[in-house]
Amino acid sequence: MGDIKRTPLAELHEKHGAKMVDFAGWWMPVQFKGLKEEHLLVREKVGLFDVSHMGEIRVKGPQSLPTIQWLLSNDASVLTKGKAQYTLLTNHEGGIVDDLIVYCIEPEEDYLLCVNAANIEKDFQWILENNKGADITNESEDWAQIAIQGPKGVELTSAVFGEDLSSIESFSFAAKTFAGVETWVARTGYTGEDGFEVFVPKAQAAELWTALLEKGAPMGVEPIGLGARDTLRTEKKYPLYGHEINDSTNPYEAGLGWVTKVNAKDFVGKSKIVEQKEQGLARKLVGFKMLDRGIARQGYQLLSFDNKELGEVTSGTPSPSLNENIGIGYVLKEYAELGTEILVQVRARQLKAQVVQTPFVK
């Protein structure tokens, strides 16, 4: 297994009977009791996710804001203390290096970027290369991260921290003490449900995880694997790096124009992004439902009924909430309209699908 990384919670997961897999170089739980059951628990009650594999890059100093404004597509100048924002790290060709959340710890002084596990090294090098004089530190080794997600997520997290956390608004965060150390409690997530993501120093992670499981037992809390994390985000059509977006994706074709603030400022790749948009983007990311029986998977071709190649599937799965097979993919924009019927090449067969409104689950 070489130097596969373990989170501070890996041993607890193994004892809990998790099925563990190598995910982006990390030994992670993909499933505990069963993917569908875990998925529905998060939609109906509350679940815990070990997301300690995610990366944390700290950007500090008087040049911190100019640096992130240059690197990121969204406008970080609007962030006040304790606010967070979904944003993109773009490249010079107008593609996407990573998608991430930036947390404003102190305006114009201190920011935390929470990045994808698979991209930590790439992002860190990219940020160093394009730094405008900020102090950049890769703090990924210092932090564990636990997500508490579901309708009872706020109640459970409040119980464990011993105070009402409901005043922390969506896309806001606050420093809170647990077991004598400072943690960051953020009202963010990747499931579409209410709840928090808590940045906790590695040494206290197991204690926090155990406390959440114990306090949450009456609420029905269970640990949730990465498998359900993926089906939960797919039902909301949240992009996953390496699926919906990559180094050559224009943010507009991925439907990420809302975090691409071309009128607010200049940033890496902006001129290319605008140029491509003005020339007209050929494809668009859509959500679809399978009409025929079968599951669309990443890389499967999408076709029109007259056999024209429209694009490719980026994600596809049975939806545990809807009991239907859903998918996300790029199609030529003439085929992106809601209700359009398309075909998915599933091995030897062409199966009917229909472009539908997203998120799939409201």
Place this chain on the structure above:
Amino acid sequence: MRVPEENYYTKDHEWAYVDENTVTVGITEYAQESLGEVVYCELPEEGQKVTQNEPFGVVESVKAVSDLLAPVSGTVIEVNDGLGDNPGPINDDPQNDGWLIRIEMDSEKELANLMRAPDYKKLISEAQS
């Protein structure tokens, strides 16, 4: 984990039960456990030819697609059609009700390329350690 003595096994975790020239095929207990819940399966039609070690269908869990490999060459003479609507038996009872297809085998000689229970047990215990 149950590994019935009377069956033959492939390296890809299919079992084959031989009754004269008819070979009943399914996936093993080990295979269903590592796949997780099967949500979909695609099986051949009756009359279709299959070739030893080549895919004859797929089973899909929420997360993964796995090829089903034919343990012997021959002609498909029966398909467990109910699995199309409800693949549940593949997980619940993979070695009985969850059988997939029956093949009229071309040549008994191919059975020599398959494992018997003791070797298969060794294979899965090595895979688990």
